[in-house]
Amino acid sequence: MIFELLTTVLSVTTYLSGQPAHLEYSNHKNTEPSSGCGLVPTWQFDAHNRANVTMGDRSFLVHIPMSYDVTTPHAMVLSFHGFKRDDVNQEKISGFSDKGITLNGKGIIAVYPNGQFGPGKNGNESIRAWQGAPYSPLGVDDIAFTQEMVQLLQVNLCIDGQRIYASGKSNGGGFTNLLACTPSTANLFAAFAPVSAALYSGANPQNCAPGRVVPIINFHGLADTTIPFYGQRADKHNRMEYATPSITQYREAWALRNGCRPSLNCSAGPLLGINALISHPHNNTTLEQSICSASNNDAVVSGFTVKCLGHSWPSTLGLDGGFTDFNATTADILPFFEMHTL
Ligand SMILES: *[C@@H]1O[C@H](CO)[C@@H](O)[C@H](O)[C@H]1NC(C)=O
Numbered sequence: 001m002i003f004e005l006l007t008t009v010l011s012v013t014t015y016l017s018g019q020p021a022h023l024e025y026s027n028h029k030n031t032e033p034s035s036g037c038g039l040v041p042t043w044q045f046d047a048h049n050r051a052n053v054t055m056g057d058r059s060f061l062v063h064i065p066m067s068y069d070v071t072t073p074h075a076m077v078l079s080f081h082g083f084k085r086d087d088v089n090q091e092k093i094s095g096f097s098d099k100g101i102t103l104n105g106k107g108i109i110a111v112y113p114n115g116q117f118g119p120g121k122n123g124n125e126s127i128r129a130w131q132g133a134p135y136s137p138l139g140v141d142d143i144a145f146t147q148e149m150v151q152l153l154q155v156n157l158c159i160d161g162q163r164i165y166a167s168g169k170s171n172g173g174g175f176t177n178l179l180a181c182t183p184s185t186a187n188l189f190a191a192f193a194p195v196s197a198a199l200y201s202g203a204n205p206q207n208c209a210p211g212r213v214v215p216i217i218n219f220h221g222l223a224d225t226t227i228p229f230y231g232q233r234a235d236k237h238n239r240m241e242y243a244t245p246s247i248t249q250y251r252e253a254w255a256l257r258n259g260c261r262p263s264l265n266c267s268a269g270p271l272l273g274i275n276a277l278i279s280h281p282h283n284n285t286t287l288e289q290s291i292c293s294a295s296n297n298d299a300v301v302s303g304f305t306v307k308c309l310g311h312s313w314p315s316t317l318g319l320d321g322g323f324t325d326f327n328a329t330t331a332d333i334l335p336f337f338e339m340h341t342l
């Protein structure tokens, strides 16, 4: 107790005296404190520890843990909403603000950004969407927005720069993939979790080149009719810009980028499941895990295929429509994030 108090006093003193920040973190492994460490946040958090932050014409919802401590770098997870959805819906379905969630033994900062309003699927509406879809708002640079938002978060809160993660659902999952494909943001996040991702060509560019090995954890339902697991050449109105790849091929493309090499065994047939270990971690769920390097634990792609699940973030409560007997966030995504740092 007294020791803890002393440590805190020392930490604050160290901050005020402007000494190198790494000193007071010597007993935490592998953390990189942001400039917001040691500063009382200027944002107004409500009784539920949430703040709605505006940044120019954009906004994002931030949830800090009950245990938030200005001298302790916390992991941070960004969670991007789907088409037509928003910050509040994404907080509900992904549950990163839930009690008891930790990474590196500490409560996490959860951030739910809002997309801008685009023209919608008919071109004549005003509907929130992220970059990379046929219905994305024209001329909006969500990559730059994400970089600015992370910077603003880092100067306002005490964040561990080695443990910032990106996740998202549907259009937000596609955008999460785009963040992983873009070198300047592939470098910002330690791992990526696209869920039921809308992988239109703008979100899953052919020249996807992250510039580093990128840990990917992906979920997709076999009963998804919005973004079908086996891909589509066009939507039901025959619009080719709505083409999406087969999820198996999408995962294999990431495995190749992460250094997996297709087997040269001619009798083995098509290159399905490159280096993949197949397991069944949950009922109705197959996990194909491509482990592409014995020495680099980031060279991994974990693909969860969920039988009977539609276009949903897997949860036992059906928070996003589909019921599963596991919560993707707590059962799989957080343990995956835990294993990866920048
Ligand atoms: C936050 O504010 C923006 C407007 O700046 C609004 O669109 C959004 O719905 C708000 N979010 C919450 C959770 O109140």
Ligand SMILES: *[C@@H]1O[C@H](CO)[C@@H](O)[C@H](O)[C@H]1NC(C)=O
Pocket (backbone or CB within 6 Å): 122, 124, 125
């Ligand atoms: C937008 O266009 C669609 C199809 O072209 C039409 O059915 C719909 O009524 C239009 N909506 C608005 C708000 O104008």
Ligand SMILES: *[C@@H]1O[C@H](CO)[C@@H](O)[C@H](O)[C@H]1NC(C)=O
Pocket (backbone or CB within 6 Å): 265, 266, 267, 268, 269
């Ligand atoms: C090649 O693939 C076949 C069919 O999957 C398998 O039975 C065989 O063991 C493989 N051989 C090697 C050398 O991996």
Ligand SMILES: *[C@@H]1O[C@H](CO)[C@@H](O)[C@H](O)[C@H]1NC(C)=O
Pocket (backbone or CB within 6 Å): 280, 281, 282, 283, 325
């Ligand atoms: C599958 O479901 C059964 C019955 O609900 C349960 O007892 C079992 O633990 C589940 N298995 C897994 C791997 O979740």
Ligand SMILES: *[C@@H]1O[C@H](CO)[C@@H](O)[C@H](O)[C@H]1NC(C)=O
Pocket (backbone or CB within 6 Å): 283, 284, 307, 308, 325
């Ligand atoms: C598998 O999914 C089906 C359809 O959603 C469901 O009825 C069944 O209970 C699930 N099995 C288990 C063991 O959870």
Ligand SMILES: *[C@@H]1O[C@H](CO)[C@@H](O)[C@H](O)[C@H]1NC(C)=O
Pocket (backbone or CB within 6 Å): 095, 098, 315, 316, 317, 325, 326, 327, 330
């Ligand atoms: C899933 O999360 C909900 C809260 O979001 C919780 O009530 C439920 O017990 C969790 N289920 C499992 C299997 O962890």
